[in-house]
Structures are given as structure tokens and as C-alpha cells.
Amino acid sequence: MKAIRVHTPGGPDALQLEDVPEPEAGPGEAVVRMEATGVNYIEVYQRKGLYPLQTPFTPGAEGAGTVVAVGEGVATPRVGERVASETLKGAYAELAKTRATRLVKLPDNVEGRTGAAVMLQGITAHYLTASTYPIQRGDRCLIHAVAGGVGLLLCQIAKRRGAWVVGTTSTPEKAKFAHDAGADEVILYTQQDFVAEVKRLTGGKGVQVVYDSVGKTTFDGSLDCLAPRGMLVLLGQSSGQVPPLDPQVLNRKGSLYLTRPTIAHYTAGPGELASRASELFSWIEDGWLRVHIDRALPLGEAAAAQSALESRRTIGKVLLVP
Numbered sequence: 001m002k003a004i005r006v007h008t009p010g011g012p013d014a015l016q017l018e019d020v021p022e023p024e025a026g027p028g029e030a031v032v033r034m035e036a037t038g039v040n041y042i043e044v045y046q047r048k049g050l051y052p053l054q055t056p057f058t059p060g061a062e063g064a065g066t067v068v069a070v071g072e073g074v075a076t077p078r079v080g081e082r083v084a085s086e087t088l089k090g091a092y093a094e095l096a097k098t099r100a101t102r103l104v105k106l107p108d109n110v111e112g113r114t115g116a117a118v119m120l121q122g123i124t125a126h127y128l129t130a131s132t133y134p135i136q137r138g139d140r141c142l143i144h145a146v147a148g149g150v151g152l153l154l155c156q157i158a159k160r161r162g163a164w165v166v167g168t169t170s171t172p173e174k175a176k177f178a179h180d181a182g183a184d185e186v187i188l189y190t191q192q193d194f195v196a197e198v199k200r201l202t203g204g205k206g207v208q209v210v211y212d213s214v215g216k217t218t219f220d221g222s223l224d225c226l227a228p229r230g231m232l233v234l235l236g237q238s239s240g241q242v243p244p245l246d247p248q249v250l251n252r253k254g255s256l257y258l259t260r261p262t263i264a265h266y267t268a269g270p271g272e273l274a275s276r277a278s279e280l281f282s283w284i285e286d287g288w289l290r291v292h293i294d295r296a297l298p299l300g301e302a303a304a305a306q307s308a309l310e311s312r313r314t315i316g317k318v319l320l321v322p
Helices: 041-048 112-118 121-132 149-160 172-180 194-201 219-224 248-252 272-286 299-310
Strands: 002-005 016-019 029-039 063-070 082-085 095-099 140-143 164-169 185-188 207-212 226-234 257-259 293-298 317-321
Touching: 002 299, 016 299, 029 082, 029 112, 029 299, 041 299, 063 112, 082 112, 112 121, 112 272, 112 293, 112 317, 121 149, 121 226, 121 272, 140 149, 149 164, 149 172, 164 172, 164 194, 172 185, 185 194, 194 219, 207 219, 219 226, 293 299, 299 317
Parallel strands: 140 164, 140 207, 164 185, 207 226, 226 257, 293 317
Antiparallel strands: 002 016, 029 063, 029 095, 029 317, 063 082
């Protein structure tokens, strides 16, 4: 089969399309023929060696497709069923496998590309708004990178839960997408000081929660945007790793909360992954949660897909199609 391989960490050209053996389903596992694969920023870090993996490796964990083989002890899913997952092993490939318990069934009227686009970012947006900081009606929230894959979904779900939403983004084009997703206000951080704007828009009160996927360049400002006892949810570091923090800073700025969540800890309970995915898919079926796919490129163009993501030229989700 065809798969993307990284032999030496480096730039986008480290992503090479090669012939590799097909995966085999071990006990408790299932093999999926990929219909679409989600491209995520963590794979950029892995390609660069910032998150070291044993080489050679095939990137990717998110995608959707059809089950073609199951291992010993697997009752569900069955061969022929359409599924999606965020824990596939080597999803930048024609075939990938994972534990059968980490596969969720795709409803008949949810397209494979849509399923691939929401398994990681959609479930992330779900747990961030329902569990990490359960948004209540009337809450004020700030979403950085609001036109990104997670940001657009976060915005829609936060509005559905009754929040007032302000987002940051880089261009007027992206701002329009954010407004269409329900954002009440959008700050162009390339032209405006987002801290000053948040304070102005909230009458100096700040927001109850900040969802920050940018990291290094926004972290200090995010803290300054919070109301007393507000929460900073750090969910990524696209601009670089946040330096160590003196906990007394949280005290001085208003008894603030800081958390660095990860999807594994919010889908670990019995049925938690299936429950979140089921609700997510029902929202898509109902039509109010819209999934924007920026581009879907052939598998062999993985370098172009990651380059587009890394340059922040994308709006919504980037996919690879084997």
C-alpha cells in the first residue's frame, strides 16, 4: 500500500510517499481503508522532531473509512462498516489500524470527509465547552485562532451554549468566516492589541474563559483578558512552547485557573468517546454544526497540506485523500 513516511525529521520534504506493507489486525484491533485523513498541527511537530518519534514513521491519527479486517476478540465494529477515529496508527496511508474500541460508527448521512474532519477537532471542541470549562448562558469567552479547525467548531458550540464570543484571527477573510460561525466580535490581531480590545468590548470586565491554541505569543495576554476566577484553557502551542509560569501570577491577576487538557483524558471513561462523537454527529445531522473543509489533497501532497497548515493560510480543516 501507499503511505507517507518520515525517515529523518525536517521540513515538509521529509514527508515521502512510499510503498509499505499493509497493517494486520492484532487481537482487539481493526484495520480501516481510509476514505479521508485529518491533517493536524501535532503532525508538524512530529515531522520536525519537536515531538520525537522512532523513525521511520507514518504520521497521522485522525480519519474515516471502512473496516476491512478485525482481529481476535472484536465483536464490533464489523467488516464493511463505516467508522472514524482519532487514534489511528499511521493515518497518512491507504490503510491504518487502531484498537477497535477507539472506532465510532459513522451515521449513514455523515460523509466520510466530514467524519475525518471532526474526530479530533470536533471532540476537542465538545469536551472543552462541556467539560473543561462548561460554558453557561451569559458567559463571555475569547477564542484565539477562531477561524481554524478547532476555532470554528468551538465558536459554534459556545454560541449554542449561550456564550458571548469574541475571537482573534489574522485577516478580514478569516474574520468573515468567524462571524458566520456566530462570533459576536472578531479582533484582527495583526492590526489590533487583542487585550485592549477585549477590555474595551467587555467594559473592563474581561472574559470567563480563554481558549488558547496559539501558546507562546498569546499566553500572557490571554491571562490579562480574564475576569477574576476566570480560566485559561491552553490547548495548543502553534507559536511555540509557553515558558514556565510562577503560580503567584495567577493569584495576582485574579485567582485565575490554568489548565492544559488533552483529548485522551476526556475520552478515557467507559463510553465517553462514543457519547461525545454521537452528540457531535447528531449536531451535524441537525444542520446547525457546520464543518468547513479548507482543502482535501491527494495523499502524495502531504507536504503541501502541512505547509498550508503551518503558514496559517487555511480556514477550517485540511484533509488528505488516499
